[in-house]
Amino acid sequence: MNINGPRGTQDILPGAVEQWQYVEHVLADICRRYNYKEIRTPIFEHTELFQRGVGDSTDIVQKEMYTFEDRGGRSLTLRPEGTAAVVRSFVQNKVYGSPNQPTKLFYTGPMFRYERPQQGRMRQFVQFGIEALGSADPAVDAEVLGLAMNSYQELGLRSLKLVLNSLGDAESRKSHRQALIEHFTPYKGELCEDCQSRLDQNPMRVLDCKKDRDHPAMATAPSILDHLNEFSQNYFNEVKAYLDEMGIDYVIDPNLVRGLDYYNHTAFEIMSEAEGFGAITTLSGGGRYNGLVEEVGGPETPGIGFAMSIERLLMALEAEGVELPIEQNLDCYFVSMGEVAKKKASGIVNELRRSGIQVDQDYAGKKIKGQFKSADRLGAKFVLVLGENELENNQINVKNMMTGDQTEVALDQIVDYMKQEMKEA
Known part of the structure; x- marks a missing residue:
């Protein structure tokens, strides 16, 4: 169900x-x-x-x-x-x-x-x-x-x-109330049930009725402005x-x-x-x-x-066709290859997030091609790639998805590097 x-x-x-x-x-x-x-x-x-x-x-x-x-x-x-x-x-x-x-x-x-x-x-x-x-x-x-x-x-x-x-x-409303009662009373039987009740309780509410808005008596009802x-x-x-x-x-x-x-x-x-x-x-x-x-x-x-x-x-x-200036793109997507790289990536991702950078990564076990597709769908501005070769060289490959440029950045410098890149993006 x-x-x-x-x-x-x-x-x-x-x-x-x-x-x-x-x-x-x-x-x-x-x-x-x-x-x-x-x-x-x-x-x-x-x-x-x-x-x-x-x-x-x-x-x-x-x-x-x-x-x-x-x-x-x-x-x-x-x-x-x-x-x-x-x-x-x-x-x-x-x-x-x-x-x-x-x-x-x-x-x-x-x-x-x-x-x-x-x-x-x-x-x-x-x-x-x-x-x-x-x-x-x-x-x-x-x-x-x-x-x-x-x-x-x-x-x-x-x-x-x-x-x-x-x-x-209060004084103006009292005067207007009496004028409304005198005006609508001859038409009371023609008004909806709610308005018949309103005429006794709060006649100004009659003017706000959705059912009787087209009744001829509405057009000639006393104006509050004449009773101020x-x-x-x-x-x-x-x-x-x-x-x-x-x-x-x-x-x-x-x-x-x-x-x-x-x-x-x-x-x-x-x-x-x-x-x-x-x-x-x-x-x-x-x-x-x-x-x-x-x-x-x-x-x-x-x-x-x-x-x-x-x-x-x-x-x-x-x-009116107004488009709000809403940023939908992701700052960074982290692509990792292999279990060792994935574990290392989790620490780097955490540091990037703590530094104010928006980051996501794969949690579905996708291969590198699938991870890049995810980054593209999310509109990532940068893709960070960490695999065996990068780990051996103690570096991360950073690809600027807006320009296509790629840069090798030292692992211990990646947070500072990305903070600077995001300022300029």
Whole structure:
């Protein structure tokens, strides 16, 4: 009986995993430049964290979470997103007490949502995200947006669209909520079952519905921008002013609400406009979440962040024909002939590896011709040959596979010689 991986998961094999490693390295380096520090949180958390943090009325909590009871009867959930866990850690470890504020963090790791698998949307997927906690300055919103856009652009993407909206503060949202209820109530019977429930619980979620997105009432729904109070409008204007100063283009979409309850003020998505990318164009999204820290038991602390799908990032790179500068070739392949040479080679290979040189050798008992074929398949830059003649002369034959040149090198000099050659290669 064959056992396959669970539906909605994937194996990332050698040849592809190097792209992931490269992307993650670039993202981590960008965070370093912005002074964001890495945080690593557990893959599972208490279910209540996501119920309170993400929101009971969201599709994530109602339909998509992987939740189970442990042997102690505690309800645990595989994390469906990263922000709630980071905020929980921020509160639990009293990071808010640090004199260095705001606290600027980034994470990379697997998330889990039970939904219909499709291209770029898996049940286990990898998110990179950042969180800035402890500042209500609109300049931080602009910094977060800048980091997101710069990340995509530095990796080579050009067909990008930044979509921006303001969800306002509590007062603005209350006014907008009432307007939405009055607008959609006459159409309630025409909406899907989920939206009928959302209209009572959180009417803004109706605007985010995938089933009813083409209903005529959506096009005429009240805009949150028409219900922003003076403070919220001024805040939004400040964010836009910073983006203008940074030279970051954006499009305002008053129907952009995101899928999580904790957002307020700035909300945004970055989309790919590359031809052939697919029907789901969103690459990443995020926004401000003042109030979330208090919701999970911490002091009043403003916050903002975003998360991007690594899978969708790689899809966008492919759609735009961007080739990542990934080195696939092997530094050295060691060819040995005979048992004595093989044993001697093992010590030399170990020293080369300890010196930082990438080396492989034959473990299948291949003859010299087969070993050279292996070196060629692996794209070895150099082949080191050790046989009886070389042992007698206390030398190793080094062949530069890029030029075809061959050189005899003393056994006790081979490590230093190869270190110099690799510097020049």
